[in-house]
Amino acid sequence: MALKTFKAMLVKDTGDNRYTRQIVDKSVEELPPGDVLVNVRYSSLNYKDALSAIGNKGVTKKYPHTPGIDAAGIVAESSVPEFSPGDEVIVTSYDLGMNTSGGFGQYIRVPAGWVVPLPGGLTLRESMIYGTAGFTAALSVFRLKESGITPDRGDVLVSGATGGVGSIAVSILSQIGYSVTAVNGISDKTAYLRKIGAKSVISIEAATDQTGRPLLKERWAGSIDAVGGDILVTTIKSTAHNGTVTCCGNIASPEMPLNVYPFILRGVRLIGIGSQNCPMPVRRKIWEKIAGEWKIVRPDPLTSEISLDELDHQIEMMLQRKRKGRTLVRMTE
Numbered sequence: 001m002a003l004k005t006f007k008a009m010l011v012k013d014t015g016d017n018r019y020t021r022q023i024v025d026k027s028v029e030e031l032p033p034g035d036v037l038v039n040v041r042y043s044s045l046n047y048k049d050a051l052s053a054i055g056n057k058g059v060t061k062k063y064p065h066t067p068g069i070d071a072a073g074i075v076a077e078s079s080v081p082e083f084s085p086g087d088e089v090i091v092t093s094y095d096l097g098m099n100t101s102g103g104f105g106q107y108i109r110v111p112a113g114w115v116v117p118l119p120g121g122l123t124l125r126e127s128m129i130y131g132t133a134g135f136t137a138a139l140s141v142f143r144l145k146e147s148g149i150t151p152d153r154g155d156v157l158v159s160g161a162t163g164g165v166g167s168i169a170v171s172i173l174s175q176i177g178y179s180v181t182a183v184n185g186i187s188d189k190t191a192y193l194r195k196i197g198a199k200s201v202i203s204i205e206a207a208t209d210q211t212g213r214p215l216l217k218e219r220w221a222g223s224i225d226a227v228g229g230d231i232l233v234t235t236i237k238s239t240a241h242n243g244t245v246t247c248c249g250n251i252a253s254p255e256m257p258l259n260v261y262p263f264i265l266r267g268v269r270l271i272g273i274g275s276q277n278c279p280m281p282v283r284r285k286i287w288e289k290i291a292g293e294w295k296i297v298r299p300d301p302l303t304s305e306i307s308l309d310e311l312d313h314q315i316e317m318m319l320q321r322k323r324k325g326r327t328l329v330r331m332t333e
Ligand SMILES: NC(=O)c1ccc[n+]([C@@H]2O[C@H](COP(=O)([O-])OP(=O)(O)OC[C@H]3O[C@@H](n4cnc5c(N)ncnc54)[C@H](OP(=O)(O)O)[C@@H]3O)[C@@H](O)[C@H]2O)c1
Pocket: 045, 046, 047, 048, 132, 133, 136, 159, 160, 161, 162, 163, 164, 165, 166, 184, 185, 186, 187, 189, 204, 226, 227, 231, 247, 248, 249, 250, 251, 252, 253, 273, 274, 275, 276, 318, 321, 322, 323, 325
């Protein structure tokens, strides 16, 4: 192809456990082999990207590396019949941005099996308002509904509600008729949470049991948990008979000090949510829901748009818990 270089964030290991981030010119030839070359128009910032950007070896083993687990753009080259130059596509999950050069570069090259055609009803920009965080939120809502938790069953609790997964979960659930209680952030974001659809807001302290009792008063018909740890344990113990809790995150803690009573005495279900290897037929179905009946009517309050040059600062803000909602990264100059 004619284009020789493109802009990308590059994270380098300088030794002594230090990592630097710079916007550099990369060459298309440096990209890994793959079926589809995509000109990335939008990416988005997820917690996993922030970890990759600071050298977390659980996410990225080899540096120098370009993070970005999300990308939406236009096919530039394809060696498979399913995709042609000019197609609008979404690439999230699998190994993108982990050990494969990711969406914080203006080009990615990936296997065709990672690529989802942009569903009708969604623009490339809109798809990255959701990104992996929004996809995970939508998959959680799908599993909650599938397990029989309908709006008439009672309140649904969302933890990590000020963040990417949580904000999209609150928005979708409230829009489709659920009464949502949101767990606040470390700084008070009540006004924001109400604006995106939460009926009630509780503090992290109020969502965290201190008594150690095996069962607590039944409060929630269901829950979407994005943080893990003591909040998840408290939620499970507070879930009503035959309720469902989905679990996708470990940002508070991966530990779960819990016994079996909520499961055997109340029939509570705990459903794990893994977006990374979600099978393609389910993946496409969830994107169709996002583009259709679950499309958030007013996404502005939960969306900030930045350029690639502003990304470094936003990564710091994410790690310091000083932002909210979703951060969309514009990859065009
Ligand atoms: N399983 C999957 O497929 C999947 C997919 C996407 C994300 N995830 C995971 O889901 C989690 C959230 O991701 P995200 O992209 O939404 O991150 P994010 O935008 O940074 O949001 C993090 C949220 O968690 C809250 N939080 C952070 N530390 C906490 C703590 N110690 N106790 C209680 N709340 C805390 C934050 O509150 P404040 O900052 O307002 O204080 C914020 O609401 C991460 O663990 C991520 O790895 C999993």
